[in-house]
Amino acid sequence: MNDVLTMDADRELAAQLCAFIDSEVSLDPDTPVKPDTDLLTTGLVDSLGAMELVHFLEEHRNIDIDPVDVTIENFGTVNSMVALATRLTSTA
Amino acid sequence: MTSLPAASSPTTLAGLVGRAAALRPDGEALIGLNRSFTWPEVHDRTARLAQLLVAGGVKKGERVAVLRPKGHESFEAVHAILQAGAIMVPLDPMAPAAAAAAVLADAGVIALVGHAETIKRAKPWDGNGPDLKLILATGSTESIQSDVAGSGISLVDINELANYPLPERLPVVTLDDPSYLIYTSGSTGTPKGILHTHSSGLAYARCAVEIHQLNQHDRLAAMTGLHFDMSTFELFAIPLAAGTIVEMSEPHLRFPASFTERAAEQRTTIWYGVTFLLQQILERGALETRDWSSLRSVLFAGEVFPAAALRALMEALPNTVFENVYGPAEVNASNVYRLTRPPADGESVPIGPGCGDAEMLVVDETEQPVPPGTKGVLWISASTRMREYWNRSDLTAASTRRREDGPDWYVSGDVVTKESDGTVWFHGRSDHQVKLRGIRVELEGVESTLADHPDILHAVAGPSGYRPGTLAATVVLRPGVHLDVRAIQKWSANRLPPVAIPAHIDVAETLPTTPSGKIDRKRIRIALAAAKETA
Numbered sequence A: 001m002n003d004v005l006t007m008d009a010d011r012e013l014a015a016q017l018c019a020f021i022d023s024e025v026s027l028d029p030d031t032p033v034k035p036d037t038d039l040l041t042t043g044l045v046d047s048l049g050a051m052e053l054v055h056f057l058e059e060h061r062n063i064d065i066d067p068v069d070v071t072i073e074n075f076g077t078v079n080s081m082v083a084l085a086t087r088l089t090s091t092a
Numbered sequence B: 001m002t003s004l005p006a007a008s009s010p011t012t013l014a015g016l017v018g019r020a021a022a023l024r025p026d027g028e029a030l031i032g033l034n035r036s037f038t039w040p041e042v043h044d045r046t047a048r049l050a051q052l053l054v055a056g057g058v059k060k061g062e063r064v065a066v067l068r069p070k071g072h073e074s075f076e077a078v079h080a081i082l083q084a085g086a087i088m089v090p091l092d093p094m095a096p097a098a099a100a101a102a103v104l105a106d107a108g109v110i111a112l113v114g115h116a117e118t119i120k121r122a123k124p125w126d127g128n129g130p131d132l133k134l135i136l137a138t139g140s141t142e143s144i145q146s147d148v149a150g151s152g153i154s155l156v157d158i159n160e161l162a163n164y165p166l167p168e169r170l171p172v173v174t175l176d177d178p179s180y181l182i183y184t185s186g187s188t189g190t191p192k193g194i195l196h197t198h199s200s201g202l203a204y205a206r207c208a209v210e211i212h213q214l215n216q217h218d219r220l221a222a223m224t225g226l227h228f229d230m231s232t233f234e235l236f237a238i239p240l241a242a243g244t245i246v247e248m249s250e251p252h253l254r255f256p257a258s259f260t261e262r263a264a265e266q267r268t269t270i271w272y273g274v275t276f277l278l279q280q281i282l283e284r285g286a287l288e289t290r291d292w293s294s295l296r297s298v299l300f301a302g303e304v305f306p307a308a309a310l311r312a313l314m315e316a317l318p319n320t321v322f323e324n325v326y327g328p329a330e331v332n333a334s335n336v337y338r339l340t341r342p343p344a345d346g347e348s349v350p351i352g353p354g355c356g357d358a359e360m361l362v363v364d365e366t367e368q369p370v371p372p373g374t375k376g377v378l379w380i381s382a383s384t385r386m387r388e389y390w391n392r393s394d395l396t397a398a399s400t401r402r403r404e405d406g407p408d409w410y411v412s413g414d415v416v417t418k419e420s421d422g423t424v425w426f427h428g429r430s431d432h433q434v435k436l437r438g439i440r441v442e443l444e445g446v447e448s449t450l451a452d453h454p455d456i457l458h459a460v461a462g463p464s465g466y467r468p469g470t471l472a473a474t475v476v477l478r479p480g481v482h483l484d485v486r487a488i489q490k491w492s493a494n495r496l497p498p499v500a501i502p503a504h505i506d507v508a509e510t511l512p513t514t515p516s517g518k519i520d521r522k523r524i525r526i527a528l529a530a531a532k533e534t535a
Helices: A003-025 A047-061 A078-091 B013-023 B039-055 B072-083 B097-107 B116-122 B142-148 B198-212 B229-241 B250-254 B256-265 B275-284 B307-316 B393-398 B443-450 B485-493 B521-530
Strands: B028-031 B036-038 B063-067 B087-090 B109-115 B134-138 B154-157 B178-184 B192-197 B219-221 B244-246 B270-274 B297-301 B321-326 B335-338 B359-363 B376-381 B400-402 B408-418 B424-429 B433-436 B439-442 B456-463 B471-477 B504-507
Touching: A003 A047, A003 A078, A047 A078, B013 B039, B013 B072, B013 B198, B013 B229, B028 B039, B036 B039, B039 B072, B039 B109, B039 B134, B063 B072, B063 B097, B063 B116, B072 B087, B072 B109, B072 B178, B072 B229, B087 B097, B097 B109, B097 B116, B097 B178, B097 B192, B109 B116, B116 B134, B116 B142, B134 B142, B142 B154, B178 B198, B192 B198, B198 B229, B219 B229, B219 B256, B229 B244, B229 B270, B250 B256, B256 B275, B270 B275, B275 B297, B275 B307, B307 B321, B359 B408, B393 B400, B433 B456, B439 B443, B443 B456, B443 B471, B443 B485, B456 B521, B471 B521, B485 B504
Parallel strands: B028 B244, B063 B087, B063 B109, B087 B178, B109 B134, B134 B154, B219 B244, B219 B270, B270 B297, B297 B321, B471 B504
Antiparallel strands: B028 B036, B178 B192, B321 B335, B359 B376, B376 B408, B400 B408, B408 B424, B433 B439, B456 B471
8 A cells, every 4th residue: 555545544543533523422512623632631531432443443544453552652642543543554 | 467556646637648658758659650758748738738729718517628630739739728627528520520510519619739731621610610719730730720710709829839949837627627528320310429538538448558568668559530439449548558659540540551561660569550451461461571670569459359360460460468348438448358368250259348437237138237238228327437428318317327326327228238257248239329330320210311301201220241341321312313322322421421422322112010010120221241243
């Protein structure tokens, strides 16, 4: 996969994640999620929401996310989730 | 043997930090996320903060709330409020503004210590904090300056505490003075405040230090929110032992792998968490990848630990002692049971005998004591008991009993059996209170809130079989209305604590009724609990 395609795929995944969080995870209708929104300190994603995001990423990228990778650093923003998915896709 | 030095016993909760500073002048008190603080540093910081409260007009017995993400500053805020002689009211930093507003109004909160961003979300101006006159805040205080302006509330930036003076004299605090007011869900949807004294809080700290043999070498992983009564362990028991608190942020508690990474790196010796969180740590904490040689003790509380999960956790941490801790917030923790082996499948774990001076009485429906081994409702008498429900003498009277000239008993509402050796077994509730992820939820409160929704005629809620740890609800809608689950959840988010928002909602045309014509809530709740995802 060349870099341009990766970037497009990443942008698409980021958009899908934002839409998914807005519609299925977030309970705050006034704050649409952006790729760099801090999801954790704002309380947008709780412990159950985090598991939904893990499943979403696993299905959309056909990857397995090891529990040791489900961390604050990797799930703090949509951008960091996309970076994790891309890293796991390229090493799969 | 207890490790508490006999000398210099603290007289009230207000003396805990100063005593720890004297006992351990070089000892680490708080391991914050960015830096650590020694006990003398914490003593210095809490004293300056207490002085700011007093100088800001806070008087003895007035209520001061803490509203900020968990961390070293929340610990310091709690102790500063106690040292100022005020009553500490912890708020949930993640709760919707309406929930914070309900507590601010009910408690008549005069001052708020917090973080600017968290405070901004709660909007304690605009009538949400009718008695509020002072805010002490860290973070970008300029971001709330314009909100506060004109509201009659004074705002003080406390990012640089060292710039403020040490107190010359603080109010004298005695054991009978109230110390903290902690809110829990009520059966009408309105939260109720549990008022503790310095005496009951200190009795709990002493009890915890003795029974868990807490000492200066202990390093606690702080696993509970400040607004949750289990936090009294880190707030009072650890300082009494002059141990160390390893702070965990709220995100650490939601990401088990991040929690275990920090807990292992920081060589924690003791954990005290709700069953739900410990199960998450078992499932997703990558326990096998960490070094647990420092971890001596895991205490769990909040709800029954399923036997298979408890056994798996004990096997994953084979050198750690496990203890089941029980106690409604009204009496702090009153019972402790130390496991001698992992439970077999389906085997229950007792909640143990009473600790300290706690006494257990089990009564039948006529409020007469039952013989050992017979089920009944648990009454508890202990020096760790609250004084009363705040401004609710009706609730206080309903939950208090006295037999002849004996002590006052707290009516727990828990159904138990007591063996002749004093061991108590928990069997369930005598009312409709449930525990979700360790948090008390009154089902009637959730149902009456849902029934306020414009589309909903009737609602019955109960623990969900679809996704354990969440609520499910069955609702009857107004004619012609279609179910919009997300809309109801978002509407509920402004009215219910996050844990009480139904994760699953289904619609019924009619609800089954009992022979007397009432909605058969019990039957619907059994169906909700037994439900499984069919998709």
